[in-house]
Amino acid sequence: GQQVMQIPQYQHVQEGEDFTTYCNSSTTLSNIQWYKQRPGGHPVFLIQLVKSGEVKKQKRLTFQFGEAKKNSSLHITATQTTDVGTYFCAGNLRRTSYDKVIFGPGTSLSVIP
């Protein structure tokens, strides 16, 4: 079945350093979304990418969707302690009306002040 993988599983960075998490799908995706879950909280939607090669920015966060629509990345510039949490990517094949979003296992980010 469809799988969505993420690397790394964990990342510890010094505050001010950059951070990148990568998301890879075994099949071509219709779209990809990114969510952030703070410790003890619930996942919150960050962004959706739809077009091949699409790049979107949200302040210090840069999201990319690969040309083949099988991979994506989230890059955070100059991390802050408020960036701590787990970042999930989620993709959908959209082959049928019952196709659903598949979540990756997440990357847990720790920021050392």
Add this chain to the structure above:
Amino acid sequence: DGGITQSPKYLFRKEGQNVTLSCEQNLNHDAMYWYRQDPGQGLRLIYYSQIVNDFQKGDIAEGYSVSREKKESFPLTVTSAQKNPTAFYLCASSLLPGLGTDTQYFGPGTRLTVL
């Protein structure tokens, strides 16, 4: 104030008892989902529903049951057949796939502990 609510936030039950977790949304979303999250793990889909009175099994449906009698409500029952029920349960809702976005809106979750 629109959103998705889950109750209770914390729930304790004795082994062998069934327990029902509540999920309500007023976002007028057709699709609703139940996920299970274990410590340090990702989200695993239990059940999902795209229309009233219809639902589909996810990846780990065994030991769980759901109903969708109303568009706004999607309760999850954790039965005594579920071998390891202690977990964080998250409910989510979204527009139907194909309507331009797959964004899922999550409730605050219910932490179930079975003693």
